[in-house]
Amino acid sequence: MTITGEFPARPQSGKRDGNRNTHANNKYDLKRMKTFESVLKAQQLSKQVTSPGGLLTILDRVDLEINQGESVAIVGVSGAGKTTLLGLLAGLDVPSEGKIWLRDEEITAMDEDGRAALRANHVGFVFQSFHLISSLTALENVMLPLELSGAKHASDIALRALQNVGLEARRGHYPNQLSGGEKQRVAIARAFVIKPTVLFADEPTGNLDQHTGETVIDLLFRMNSESNTTLVLVTHDTSLASRCDRILHMNAGRIEREEVPEHSRSTNVE
Ligand SMILES: Nc1ncnc2c1ncn2[C@@H]1O[C@H](COP(=O)(O)OP(=O)(O)OP(=O)(O)O)[C@@H](O)[C@H]1O
Ligand SMILES: [Mg+2]
Numbered sequence: 001m002t003i004t005g006e007f008p009a010r011p012q013s014g015k016r017d018g019n020r021n022t023h024a025n026n027k028y029d030l031k032r033m034k035t036f037e038s039v040l041k042a043q044q045l046s047k048q049v050t051s052p053g054g055l056l057t058i059l060d061r062v063d064l065e066i067n068q069g070e071s072v073a074i075v076g077v078s079g080a081g082k083t084t085l086l087g088l089l090a091g092l093d094v095p096s097e098g099k100i101w102l103r104d105e106e107i108t109a110m111d112e113d114g115r116a117a118l119r120a121n122h123v124g125f126v127f128q129s130f131h132l133i134s135s136l137t138a139l140e141n142v143m144l145p146l147e148l149s150g151a152k153h154a155s156d157i158a159l160r161a162l163q164n165v166g167l168e169a170r171r172g173h174y175p176n177q178l179s180g181g182e183k184q185r186v187a188i189a190r191a192f193v194i195k196p197t198v199l200f201a202d203e204p205t206g207n208l209d210q211h212t213g214e215t216v217i218d219l220l221f222r223m224n225s226e227s228n229t230t231l232v233l234v235t236h237d238t239s240l241a242s243r244c245d246r247i248l249h250m251n252a253g254r255i256e257r258e259e260v261p262e263h264s265r266s267t268n269v270e
Pocket of ligand 2: 082083084202
């Protein structure tokens with residue numbers, strides 16, 4: 001598959017542009033030229049659920065902070081709480097305790113409508129099982145978030161997004177007429193079409209062959225570098241995790257340790 005075209009840059013604040021252009025910010029990463037501006041923060045996040053055996057803690061006092069433009073992998077054994085954490089951070093579910101901020105907004109203080117509005121404008125989510133709407137074509141699936149957020153020219157923008165993932169020719173296909181890798185790429189185009197502040201992906205290559213998986217991952221990182229979209233990926237794939245700026249290792253509902261892969265180590269200046 002050939003990926004063509006460019007992803008539009010996400011509109012950024014004057015302050016951030018100024019920082020990037022003049023290097024006048026007091027903290028930046030020399031190697032990757034990323035500003036250290038917090039975009040996602042969680043404080044003492046816990047999630048308890050009732051199970052046949054009683055109350056079960058599936059997320060246990062998790063703290064984290066992720067900066068604009070960072071790529072972060074969340075790894076850990078099955079049942080460690082990765083998907084639960086991702087769902088909370090994306091505002092799809094609510095914690096039992098703790099707080100979450102996306103940009104400057106506390107999503108844990110919002111009602112469902114508030115969270116939905118924030119998600120519509122700032123969050124992209126790629127589920128392992130794609131979650132495409134079966135009665136809509138590939139193009140219509142990608143148009144949906146644009147229509148929900150009231151964007152003009154939804155069809156043109158969605159078509160460009162499909163071109164970017166190499167699927168223009170499949171725009172009229174329904175999900176059951178697409179291969180697994182094609183569905184995954186439609187899901188990625190849909191997640192990116194609103195130019196989200198943060199893109200969450202839960203095992204984005206879990207169902208794909210190696211080649212298609214690599215193509216999908218290249219696409220995510222290309223969008224990360226071209227649009228400065230923050231990536232938060234859950235994965236069992238160690239080579240994917242080590243392409244990220246940071247790796248958070250989860251076990252039994254907690255972040256046990258954080259790892260910075262070699263390629264991402266550099267000198268930060270004050
Ligand atoms: N609604 C629920 N009710 C009861 N238990 C739940 C619920 N949701 C998740 N769990 C349990 O919480 C734990 C964490 O689940 P989660 O889906 O976050 O794990 P995961 O790290 O994503 O695992 P995997 O790698 O298998 O996807 C699991 O043991 C799961 O059985
Ligand atoms: Mg999971």
